[in-house]
Amino acid sequence: MKLSLYLGKYKNVKVFIHWTFSLLLLWIIISNLRQGIPGVDILWTVIFVLALFCCVVFHEFGHALAAQKYGIQTKDIVLYPIGGIARLEKLPEDPKQELWVAIAGPLVNVGIFLILSAVLSFTGFNIESLEEIKINPTTIILYLASANLILAVFNLIPAFPMDGGRILRAFLAIRLPRAQATQIAGGIGQFLAIFFIFFGLFNNPILVLIGIFIFLGAAAEVSHTQQESFLKGFKVNDAIMMKFQILAFDAPLSKAVDKLLNSQATHFVVVKDDVAVGTLSRNEIIRGLKEGDENIAVEKVADFNPLKFETEENLDDVWKKMMSENRKVAFVIENGHFLGILDQENISEFIMVKSALGK
Numbered sequence: 048m049k050l051s052l053y054l055g056k057y058k059n060v061k062v063f064i065h066w067t068f069s070l071l072l073l074w075i076i077i078s079n080l081r082q083g084i085p086g087v088d089i090l091w092t093v094i095f096v097l098a099l100f101c102c103v104v105f106h107e108f109g110h111a112l113a114a115q116k117y118g119i120q121t122k123d124i125v126l127y128p129i130g131g132i133a134r135l136e137k138l139p140e141d142p143k144q145e146l147w148v149a150i151a152g153p154l155v156n157v158g159i160f161l162i163l164s165a166v167l168s169f170t171g172f173n174i175e176s177l178e179e180i181k182i183n184p185t186t187i188i189l190y191l192a193s194a195n196l197i198l199a200v201f202n203l204i205p206a207f208p209m210d211g212g213r214i215l216r217a218f219l220a221i222r223l224p225r226a227q228a229t230q231i232a233g234g235i236g237q238f239l240a241i242f243f244i245f246f247g248l249f250n251n252p253i254l255v256l257i258g259i260f261i262f263l264g265a266a267a268e269v270s271h272t273q274q275e276s277f278l279k280g281f282k283v284n285d286a287i288m289m290k291f292q293i294l295a296f297d298a299p300l301s302k303a304v305d306k307l308l309n310s311q312a313t314h315f316v317v318v319k320d321d322v323a324v325g326t327l328s329r330n331e332i333i334r335g336l337k338e339g340d341e342n343i344a345v346e347k348v349a350d351f352n353p354l355k356f357e358t359e360e361n362l363d364d365v366w367k368k369m370m371s372e373n374r375k376v377a378f379v380i381e382n383g384h385f386l387g388i389l390d391q392e393n394i395s396e397f398i399m400v401k402s403a404l405g406k
């Protein structure tokens with residue numbers, strides 16, 4: 048994860064904080080200083096923001112650990128100024144599972160709210176004794192409790208792909224096909240996103256960012272789910288490519304460059320003693336040129352550990368795996384033998400053709 052600081056990991060889920068987060072802290076400090084607020088008070092505000100983002104991490108762990116229960120791993124959790132994102136390797140397709148994964152995050156915040164409220168009542172905190180709105184050692188728990196309640200409620204707004212929108216999609220998907228459920232949830236999400244942006248313009252710039260994030264996120268997921276639905280029912284066999292360009296493992300990279308520039312091919316199968324042993328993509332060629340030169344051998348930059356799929360595997364599952372691991376090309380295997388390749392672009396074309404034909 049570039050431009051992010053690694054904070055640590057729990058249950059195999061790594062937590063990163065994005066560099067832009069420092070801008071948020073800087074903005075808080077500078078805007079407070081300009082208002083002439085004393086340093087101690089600013090320090091407490093910063094402590095509050097950090098504590099709040101700890102709660103956001105717990106929220107994301109709610110999603111990640113719920114997903115783990117269904118055998119879905121989480122690549123990482125990244126904290127941005129507008130909130131955290133848990134990158135699940137895939138989303139559960141069973142609506143009930145998706146429901147639990149989506150609701151687990153807000154439930155964590157409700158839990159924190161209840162615990163902090165109990166602490167407050169235990170310490171005999173009296174809200175009427177509050178004289179001014181100021182974060183200090185006696186009020187920070189109150190503010191954290193309220194903020195967690197707000198976080199829970201805000202995330203439950205049905206603006207897909209926010210948690211509430213995912214819950215809505217899960218409910219719809221119990222009755223409707225998943226692609227249709229996503230389309231409806233996505234439409235509602237985009238409508239609410241426009242409202243967020245409009246409202247945020249006059250009140251809160253962060254809401255504008257969140258609105259844009261929701262709007263684009265909804266569009267991307269709707270098209271993604273639609274593509275997936277077109278692949279349903281097809282097998283790897285239906286999209287296999289038997290024609291492809293090959294390169295010897297010990298050929299110089301210049302040969303790959305030559306083929307890249309003089310043909311339609313963007314990736315190659317690397318062979319050794321007439322056996323396919325790896326793949327070489329455009330990105331790897333470019334990386335090889337940057338790090339070395341045209342004369343280094345193909346084997347220095349090729350991927351000798353490509354994804355391998357059997358001919359009878361479901362095409363939608365395979366495609367999801369290729370997308371989530373960002374692999375442009377994969378091997379197709381039958382009875383342990385190399386048969387051909389799957390190519391991400393080719394599958395996209397397959398989707399376009401199938402959607403044009405209305406399946």
Ligand SMILES: [Zn+2]
Nearest residue numbers: 152153202210
């Ligand atoms: Zn969430």
